[in-house]
Structure formats: structure tokens, C-alpha cells
Amino acid sequence: xxxxxxxxxxxxxxxxxxxxxxxxxxxxxTCKDSNNEDCFVKSEKDILDNFKETVKIYQSKNLKQHVAExxxxxxxxxxxxxxxxxxxxxxxxYKKGYGSIMHLCNIMGLLENNYDEILFSSxxxxxYFHSKLKFEPxxxxxxxxKKHLQKDILDKDLPDDMQTFKEKxxxxxxxxxxxxxxxxxxxxxxxxxxxxxxxxKGLDKEKYGIFEGITMHLTKExxxxxxxxxNKLFSTFHIDYLIK
Numbered sequence: 001x002x003x004x005x006x007x008x009x010x011x012x013x014x015x016x017x018x019x020x021x022x023x024x025x026x027x028x029x030t031c032k033d034s035n036n037e038d039c040f041v042k043s044e045k046d047i048l049d050n051f052k053e054t055v056k057i058y059q060s061k062n063l064k065q066h067v068a069e070x071x072x073x074x075x076x077x078x079x080x081x082x083x084x085x086x087x088x089x090x091x092x093x094y095k096k097g098y099g100s101i102m103h104l105c106n107i108m109g110l111l112e113n114n115y116d117e118i119l120f121s122s123x124x125x126x127x128y129f130h131s132k133l134k135f136e137p138x139x140x141x142x143x144x145x146k147k148h149l150q151k152d153i154l155d156k157d158l159p160d161d162m163q164t165f166k167e168k169x170x171x172x173x174x175x176x177x178x179x180x181x182x183x184x185x186x187x188x189x190x191x192x193x194x195x196x197x198x199x200x201k202g203l204d205k206e207k208y209g210i211f212e213g214i215t216m217h218l219t220k221e222x223x224x225x226x227x228x229x230x231n232k233l234f235s236t237f238h239i240d241y242l243i244k
Contacts, residue, residue: 083120
């Protein structure tokens with residue numbers, strides 16, 4: 001395979017990428033976890049599924065047993081990475097930053113391949129983690145939007161300075177005149193604002209948690225608009241990649 005130093009006009013760094021069919025995939029690299037310990041990261045293609053790549057993280061270069069993995073599908077025609085499954089395999093390895101590293105790998109994959117979106121279905125308990133990396137809800141049905149607005153906002157005992165969320169949620173639920181697509185967009189935006197406010201205020205994520213799993217996504221536009229945030233994360237984990 002042909003190694004390339006710089007095929008993207010968006011980013012630069014010392015990481016190499018290689019061609020795998022019609023997509024670019026990063027070469028194996030070393031970085032640091034949240035404890036400043038070495039990690040080894042590699043992406044493995046699936047011999048039975050040409051669209052599939054699995055990112056694996058190892059604690060050292062011996063590659064005997066990986067500690068985290070992320071299975072993705074790359075869809076070139078619709079310019080989308082679909083994140084099938086992300087997991088840190090052993091609970092004793094939680095809070096070492098492996099989830100963040102795997103998300104950063106997907107962000108590199110999106111930028112290098114000029115894709116538009118990363119999409120996945122999140123478990124309930126992981127929603128706030130993904131949201132910290134600026135992933136947003138992408139709930140597609142109005143009935144599901146209304147259910148979340150009711151259970152995640154209206155039914156909760158919110159602080160006084162968050163009561164406006166209830167007012168806005170009620171307006172969306174009771175609105176019968178606006179097109180559904182507008183209500184869905186407004187509902188997703190309000191749920192995202194609610195999640196980000198809970199994070200910013202440091203509130204109890206169980207008490208104010210989202211009641212069930214949702215579809216989430218991150219767009220290329222949002223990544224580029226928040227490049228300083230992501231570049232700081234690349235630096236934190238010693239990943240030699242920078243979004244220009």
C-alpha cells in the first residue's frame with residue numbers, strides 16, 4: 001500500500017495514512033492515555049466486509065491483547081462513518097481516555113476522506129460522554145422527540161435557572177402548525193442544549209440523565225468550527241495531528 005504524508009488540505013502532522021480501497025486509513029501510531037502511559041493504536045480491515053475497519057488500542061506494542069476497540073463502517077457514497085460499536089473491554093481500564101482516542105481516530109478518518117458525518121447509536125449511560133466531545137442528538141421521528149422532551153425535560157425537577165427549557169419543550173410539543181422537519185430540528189437542538197447545560201453546570205448526570213439511548217452524530221462543519229477544541233485533545237493524547 002502507498003503511504004502518503006499529506007493527502008488532506010485540512011490537516012497536517014506526522015501521522016501517515018494509507019489507501020484501503022477507496023478510503024484513507026491511518027497507519028499504526030503510539031500516543032498517551034489519560035495517565036500519560038503509552039498506547040498503541042491500529043486500524044484493522046475486515047477481510048469479509050470491505051466497508052469495515054476496527055480500531056484497536058493496546059497498552060503496549062506487544063499487541064498480545066487490546067484493551068479497547070471501535071468497529072466502524074465507511075460509506076464513501078454518502079460520505080459517512082457509521083460507528084457500529086465502541087467499547088473499553090475491561091472496567092478496570094475505564095477513564096483512561098480510550099473512548100476519546102477512538103473518537104479522535106474517527107474524526108481523522110472523516111477529515112482525511114472528506115466525509116460529512118459520523119453517526120452512531122448511543123447507549124443511555126454514554127450520552128453525556130459523547131456530548132462532551134460535541135456529538136449531538138439526531139433523533140429522526142417527531143414522536144420520539146416529543147417523548148424525550150417530556151421525559152428528559154418536562155418531567156424533571158429542574159433548577160430555577162433552567163426552567164426556560166420546560167417552556168421551550170412545551171412549545172415544541174404543543175406546536176401543530178410548524179412543519180415536522182422544523183420541529184424535529186428544534187427538538188434535537190433543545191435536547192442538545194439541555195445536555196450541554198447539565199455538563200457545563202456539573203449537575204448529577206443520573207438525576208438529569210437522558211431516559212433512553214439515542215442516535216448521535218458529529219458533522220464535518222462542527223469539527224472545523226471547533227478545531228481548537230479538538231486540536232487540544234489531539235495534543236492531550238499526544239496524537240500528532242492538527243486541524244488547520
